[in-house]
Amino acid sequence: MKSRIKISGITALLSFILTGTVAAQIGKPFIHDPSTIMECEGKYYTFGTGGGGLISEDGWTWNGGAVRPGGGAAPDAMKIGDRYLVVYGATGGGLGGGHNGRILTMWNKTLDPQSPDFKYTEAILVAQSDGIEDNDAIDPGLLLDPTDGRLWCCYGTYFGFIRLIELDPKTGKRMEGNKAIDIAIDCEATDLEYRDGWYYLLGTHGTCCDGANSTYNIVVGRSRNVTGPYLDNMGRDMLTGGGKMVLAAGGRVMGPGHFGRVILEDGVEKMSCHFEADLDQSGRSTLGIRPLLWKNGWPVAGENIKEGTYEIESERRGYALELVVDFVRMAGGMRGFGRNANEPIKPVPSQELADVIDTWPTGNIGVRIGDYMTRPHQKWTITAAPDSSGYLGAPYYKIVIAGTERALAATADAEVITVPEFTGAPEQLWRIDQLTDGTYRIMPKVVPNSDKKLALISIGDSTPTLAEFDMSSDNSKWNFRAH
Amino acid sequence: MKSGIKISGITALLSVILTGTVAAQIGKPFIHDPSTIMECDGKYYTFGTGGGGLISEDGWTWNSGAVRPGGGVAPDAVKIGDRYYISYARGTGGHASEVYVMWTKTLDPESPDFGFKDETRVAFSDGIEDCDAIDPGFLLDPTDGRLWCCYGTYFGYIRLVELDPKTGKRVEGNEAINIAIDCEAADLEYRDGWYYLLATHGTCCDGANSTYNIVVGRSRNVTGPYLDNMGRDMLTGGGKMVLAARNRVMGPGHFGRFIVEDGVEKMSCHYEADLDLNGRSTLGILPLLWKNGWPVAGENLREGTYEIESERRGYSLELVVDFVRMAGGMRGFGRNANEPVKPVPSQELADVIDTWPTGNIGVRIGDYMTRPHQKWTITPAPDSSGYLGGPYYKIVIAGTERALAATADAEVITVPEFTGAPEQLWRIDQLTDGTYRIMPRVVPNSDKKLALISIGDSTPTLAEFDMNSDNSKWNFRAH
């Protein structure tokens, strides 16, 4: 039943996938204020404002189905030990505009509503605002400090301060005697992260809930202490409105807000958010998942690779992935240095596919890495795979020599070749993740007869293979250059 | 005479400039193995293989005219005190070659002070040993004032010798050190505690089929070992890519570095073949970036339509006009997930332009909302004027001729029609960190060199460039 629904979603959305942006999730990814994405028994979950949330089997196609009681706004989630802690803000009793919010936590052993273990514990109040003070206790965000295991929660909106409290990671209760600390103004939907000696406070600035006119954008400050001060790139405290941009509107999506971070493995991180309006999806509020980059110690939203034609450049040597075919010379050649400077200028045509394709074998052709010469055997067209399969935040890609259906494919002996026709077989589908340093990892969906997860690697300057990804080696990294 | 030549060059090349790459120099920038670019009395000079070289008045239009005696190949140049030292190499048969150094007080052949003196041989190869003494490159070490020269080609080793910076002669008793294999046209640079050996790998002199590319290794000592990003010694063939072929230019080689000022650097090279210029070997000048301690070739801004984003806050440059709302707005969270999906059109210029004033309109920095008053079309200025390595640009609101302009009180506005006036022309330099500096060609009634600055999150102005402040930096985003 589920897969049938998925297929119809795919058909409806295919035209958007093929527009070249590959930005938004597919399925029915409609949500506002998505909680940090959790993985539970092979599925992904995120909860939103108003209750409920989205579930995804692959991280790319999302549909409703997650269950969160309590209603209210802007939840966050975190796995601690073998349990999931979910936190949300119950807005004030005063529907006429009270700011007496309440932050509540609750536990669940699983996020799968079909599981017999699925049952939320009774919600525990950990913070509240009285409706008068300079704070509105909603929009919580959790941080489990990896350096000492302490659990922190930030909360608040534009009504006064963003505040920080400490929770007991064993119970989800407020630590006894803990006093809230003011850490920012001018934000809502905040979240805390730790990386490499720095604490980061990510907040959402601007105006929400106004469709394509929303100015929502995600900003960040950082501090050496979880309690602040959180300063931006200008040295400005977030308590005076500071904030460095992480993600703003772009293309056809407006108003990103409510940051969440997913660390997949060393060097591979994603950020989640919602876009207030995805113009390709009726202008609705949708889930966004982007690569998360770290530049000079600052988080920046990356971008899924856009559909197009690229040089695939190795980070190791800077050479380009190419077919193993005879090099076809362009006309001309050595011309000497003494030529008359006043010869009339006339452009020389670039080498085109038609000039060379008849010299290529028709069967499988090997792949190597060579000096980039802007030639047809070095130009790869990359598009989302037609079957709409994906992984967290992006579709699998089809990678073919530009102008052909000759597709890059993994072999059973963990090497790479090209096959003359793309068939959609899983070894011809490629996962492309932008890494935290801005370079890319390229992985086949499967290596035939293997369950290993291997990536495209430079094993020599001129030789690619499939092997284990290693973030600390330039062998594992690639760049896509559009010339 | 000279300017007449320039104009005809411009006309012939206009179509090339307008293709969107803005990569190559204009004029008649034909050269092979250009020496590091020197500035002398307001003009730029580079020498090439075979003698002679190029001169440019602005750094963008280059024509022949530089004079270097001695013939031979692949010169380099360095300014020490009030002298320009030039090194070059002459073959004496097979791989027997000699590296010479000479100096002149000026590079301007019209000047009475022009004349090369004290030519001296500083290195040679006997034709049998594992070295061919050509392709010299200088380094004046900024930490201690010592002068070094590397040389060599694929025939054996790249070698390093020390010269006397007062005379250009080989330091007495100095022994050459092997520092690399597999390269030619090597050059040494120093930056931030590291010595860099930049060299050219691949095959030269084969037009569009040349595989020339520029690679680098680095060392804590000028004498090496020079290791690449894989930890490989350049003595075993190591080398990290700095620049390879791009689009219509093939075979970059013979690196040179030009530090314009703190944060603004350029690299020079030649392309074995510029397909837009008969496939000839031409001078290339690109921004030089430093990423994680490695030099990387940047790119001149391509023609196109962009968001101009401040590095300070991440907001974007926009007209001061009333925000025009798109249809719709708040829609509630409880909408039926199964409603049919239908695209919403983006806001277009025609939807809003009638709400804009027709005269000058101010400029501010605001939340990027992908709206017409935030989209700027950037093209090289039609007069082909330029600066080192780039043309001045015209910056207009996409779909209009409304142009960004500097005012006499050092602020920025837009004028309704681009006229080509110098305050409407913009210099755009990619900085060493990959962001950009944007400067008007002139600020009216001022001789100050000012740049576009974020003086507030939402307020631009013109003020002095400061590489240490994100206020001075911008990004161009093509969405």
Added chain:
Amino acid sequence: MNAKHKTLFLAIIAVIFTGLGLQAQNFPTGRQMDDPTKRDTVRSIAPYFIQAKKSKKTPDAQGFIQRWLLLEPIDKPNRSNTVFTDSYIREAFTTEYFPGQFTVLPKKGEKVKVGEQMLTWHALESTNFNVKLFRFAYGLHKQTYGVLFWAVTVVNSPREMQNVRMAVGSNSASMWWLNGEEAVILSGDRRMVMDDCVSPRLTLKKGKNIIRGAVINGPGMSDFCVRFLDEKGEPVRDITISYK
């Protein structure tokens, strides 16, 4: 629709309006009495403000001006801040609400009549870098949303200072004048960020200089912060602030 769903629906509506900032007091609902501010009868402008003293006052360490004459809020019933385009706020701020609005230096305790409202000028010192107009209005039992505030202060400069800039942040839109000349305008639905909008280069005269400002808000926590920056972007601190 069962009860559970109804509650959820109401909660959603609440969130929608919280998000939009449309939680204005005239939003009709049967649960209005839950609003704790209705029961908060012992209001005060403390600890956000103290009465302005006569002693010399310099800006704070970061150069922010904390001594101001503030007029009780003028009723300006905007239900949303989406209308604050440049044209709208220019119109709203150049409208004359009371005589001498752009010329007279008001006195502490002076009353002005704006439409049917009788409003008082207060001479106050903010205890924060920013001036929390919301707390000013709330503490005085005045309306907090759908408002337009006027603020005036006097900057005493020991010498002529050229090429200084007025740097302003405000929630929401605002407009500022120095010695009767427009200095800077902040349009749109804004939050207060220090140094958000900055004036062109200005000259502070030797002696008295008058700053006037107007801040408009629909639903939102009105406040502003103002300082002067010198040519190097450093805060100007060698000035004193008075209200006479």
